[in-house]
Amino acid sequence: MRDWILHVDLDQFIAAVEILRHPELRGKPVVVGGSGDPTQPRTVAATATYEAREHGIHSGMPLRTALKRCPEAIFLPSDPPAYEAASAHVMAVLREFPVRVEIWGWDEAFLGATTDDPETLAATIRQTVRERTQLSCSIGIGDNKHQAKLASGLAKPAGIYRLTSDNWAEIMNDRPTDALWGIGAKISKKLAALGLHTVAELAAADPTHLARHFGPTNGPWYRYLALGKGEAEIVTTPWIARGHSRETTFQHDLTDETDIAHHVADLANQVAHDAREAGRDITRVSVKVRFTPFLTRTRQSKLPAPTTDPATIQQAALTILTRFDLTRPVRLLGVAVDYTLPRADQPTLDTVE
DNA sequence: TCTGGGGTCCTAGGACCC
DNA sequence: TCTGGGGTCCTAGGACCC
Numbered sequence: 130m131r132d133w134i135l136h137v138d139l140d141q142f143i144a145a146v147e148i149l150r151h152p153e154l155r156g157k158p159v160v161v162g163g164s165g166d167p168t169q170p171r172t173v174a175a176t177a178t179y180e181a182r183e184h185g186i187h188s189g190m191p192l193r194t195a196l197k198r199c200p201e202a203i204f205l206p207s208d209p210p211a212y213e214a215a216s217a218h219v220m221a222v223l224r225e226f227p228v229r230v231e232i233w234g235w236d237e238a239f240l241g242a243t244t245d246d247p248e249t250l251a252a253t254i255r256q257t258v259r260e261r262t263q264l265s266c267s268i269g270i271g272d273n274k275h276q277a278k279l280a281s282g283l284a285k286p287a288g289i290y291r292l293t294s295d296n297w298a299e300i301m302n303d304r305p306t307d308a309l310w311g312i313g314a315k316i317s318k319k320l321a322a323l324g325l326h327t328v329a330e331l332a333a334a335d336p337t338h339l340a341r342h343f344g345p346t347n348g349p350w351y352r353y354l355a356l357g358k359g360e361a362e363i364v365t366t367p368w369i370a371r372g373h374s375r376e377t378t379f380q381h382d383l384t385d386e387t388d389i390a391h392h393v394a395d396l397a398n399q400v401a402h403d404a405r406e407a408g409r410d411i412t413r414v415s416v417k418v419r420f421t422p423f424l425t426r427t428r429q430s431k432l433p434a435p436t437t438d439p440a441t442i443q444q445a446a447l448t449i450l451t452r453f454d455l456t457r458p459v460r461l462l463g464v465a466v467d468y469t470l471p472r473a474d475q476p477t478l479d480t481v482e
Numbered sequence: 483t484c485t486g487g488g489g490t491c492c493t494a495g496g497a498c499c500c
Numbered sequence: 501t502c503t504g505g506g507g508t509c510c511t512a513g514g515a516c517c518c
Binding site for chain 2: 162163170171172173174175185187189190191193194195197198207234343344345346347370371372373374375376377378422423461463465
């Protein structure tokens with residue numbers, strides 16, 4: 130018996146939940162996002178079914194573009210409470226197995242398991258999730274979270290795949306660096322400019338050289354990823370948020386300063402009430418302004434003392450707003466806050482159990 | 483492709499202090 | 501006083517992820 134990390138990834142989660150609610154849409158091109166009106170500007174797809182993808186539609190694509198690519202597609206509004214409920218159901222099923230469960234968003238979880246036969250365990254989990262929730266998932270098996278996460282991607286759709294230190298080099302070496310979990314388009318391009326195109330090349334790179342270009346933490350970490358290493362600890366206690374934010378993109382630009390201030394005050398109020406509901410103290414307030422065409426600026430300030438008082442948060446946000454040059458049209462406003470972290474040396478409800 | 487919303491973590495530079 | 505070096509805190513921005 131030995132320890133394994135499994136990564137359970139629900140296939141096409143949001144679309145799958147919507148198909149369950151609207152069975153007549155099965156097999157059709159369906160796009161989910163915004164309020165479901167594909168003629169609305171500045172609204173993007175949260176997800177698209179495989180049938181919609183065949184028309185070149187993908188998540189993040191503006192709904193208006195999706196409509197042009199596939200006029201017969203069905204557009205549905207996003208319904209987060211429904212996805213939360215479906216997600217909770219799946220997580221409850223996972224917890225029935227003799228595994229440690231770390232929830233990683235709506236449609237993902239890492240499992241810590243001790244077994245001789247991880248494939249059989251994964252197959253049982255996949256089958257049980259399907260029977261109990263009618264949702265399909267892919268399961269990756271690895272020595273750590275990074276390997277398991279990539280393995281579930283290789284397993285899609287509805288498969289099981291093992292990626293461990295034994296076959297890492299064989300499977301990953303020739304892939305581009307952005308195949309790694311944590312390296313995206315920007316870093317991949319910078320690495321390529323240094324002559325590092327593949328996972329194998331990055332794995333063989335000099336950590337000092339990488340540190341010079343990407344910083345003392347990030348540089349060596351990229352090489353670490355390329356070697357197939359990663360975190361292997363499963364944390365079963367609920368995640369404690371570091372902060373919280375609310376933002377709105379306006380369909381039509383805002384130009385009136387009073388109007389802008391009202392929206393910022395509203396967002397600050399919402400964030401303050403969210404914090405109070407979550408029982409968290411706020412230490413810092415940030416305001417985000419996106420100007421047309423797409424220029425984003427943030428300003429922030431640390432509060433004199435942690436607070437949950439909405440009036441204080443609102444006033445702080447409005448004061449920060451005065452530091453922007455608001456002569457250009459505004460397409461987005463946002464307010465974000467940082468929370469105080471509960472003291473680790475004090476027992477909390479989460480750690481007492 | 484005229485580009486959502488909600489998060490996390492890291493870095494660089496300036497201010498300030500000794 | 502023309503000028504070192506280190507440490508910490510704060511802010512703005514960038515990159516990544518779902």
